[in-house]
Amino acid sequence: MSQYIKSPAAPLTEANISLALSRIPYARFLGVKPLLMGTELTMLLPYSDTNIGNSSLQALHGGAVSAFMEITAIVQLQLTSGAATLAKPIGLNIDYLRRGNAKDTYARAIVAREGRRVSNVRVRAWQDNYEDPITILHGHFRSANIDD
Numbered sequence: 001m002s003q004y005i006k007s008p009a010a011p012l013t014e015a016n017i018s019l020a021l022s023r024i025p026y027a028r029f030l031g032v033k034p035l036l037m038g039t040e041l042t043m044l045l046p047y048s049d050t051n052i053g054n055s056s057l058q059a060l061h062g063g064a065v066s067a068f069m070e071i072t073a074i075v076q077l078q079l080t081s082g083a084a085t086l087a088k089p090i091g092l093n094i095d096y097l098r099r100g101n102a103k104d105t106y107a108r109a110i111v112a113r114e115g116r117r118v119s120n121v122r123v124r125a126w127q128d129n130y131e132d133p134i135t136i137l138h139g140h141f142r143s144a145n146i147d148d
Contacts, residue, residue, distance in 0.1 A: 013036075014034065014036060016079060017034040017036065017041065017075065017079065018034070020074075020075045020078040020079060020086075021034065021071075021075060023078075023086060024071055024074065024075070024086070026067060026071065027071045027075075030045060030048075030051070030064060030067065030068060030071070031045070031046050031048060032044065032045055032068060032071055032072075033046065034075075035106070040108070041075070041076060041079065041108070041109075042106050042107070042108050043068070043071070043072040043075065043106065043107045043108070043109075044104060044105070044106055045064070045065070045068040045104065045105040045106075045107070045125075046104055047102055047103050047104050047105075051064040052102060057099065058101065058102040059099045059100060059101065059102075060099075060100030060101070060102070060105065060134075062094075062096060062100075062135075065096075065100050065105065065125060065134070065135050066092070066094050066135070066137070068105065068107060068125065069094070069107050069123040069125055069135060069137040070089060070092065070123075070137070070139070072107040072108070072109045072123050072125075073087075073089075073109045073121040073123050073137065073139050073141065074086055074087055074089075074141070075109075076109035076110075076111060076121065076123075077109075077111060077114070077119055077121060077141055080111045080114060081114060081119075081143070083143070087119060087141040087142060087143060088141060088142045089139060089140075089141055089142075090118065090139075090140040090141060090142050091139065091140045092137060092138070092139045092140075093137070093138045093139070094135060094136070094137050095135065095136045095137075095138075096134075096135050097133055097134055097135060097136065098132075098134050099134070100125075100127065100134045100135070101127060103127055104127065105125055105126070105127050105134070106125065106126055106127070106130075107123055107124065107125040107126075108123070108124055108130075109121055109122065109123045110122050110123075114143070115143065116143060117142070117143055118140055118141065118142065118143060119140070119141045119143055120138075120139070120140055120141075121137075121138075121139045121140075121141060122136070122137065122138055122139075123136070123137040123139070124136055124137075125137075
């Protein structure tokens with residue numbers, strides 16, 4: 001495990017992950033589901049016709065994919081920090097590397113740095129092979145434990 005990856009504050013359980021997801025209404029709309037494999041959290045965006053942005057190419061809508069990746073980052077931060085509130089995005093850079101096809105999409109987040117005020121998260125989304133991402137997100141999030 002990389003020295004930059006922080007261990008979760010809250011135990012990685014289906015209940016904790018479902019609780020974090022339930023606090024994000026758009027996650028329910030998209031149908032985002034967690035896949036827990038040991039201590040590794042992967043999120044699933046199941047294929048849906050409503051997520052298609054270009055019907056002639058049968059390509060996923062970039063907004064749906066980016067929202068899915070942002071949700072993945074927020075849930076990972078919630079589990080890592082154990083904070084009572086959700087982290088808020090400050091700035092997101094999204095690299096669209098290839099077309100998302102009409103099939104299930106997966107994403108995994110790595111919290112590169114969690115500071116008192118700002119956290120840095122990287123998310124990779126793929127479909128067939130983790131090594132061939134369709135999109136990568138680099139995000140800065142306002143830490144959830146800062147008073148408003």
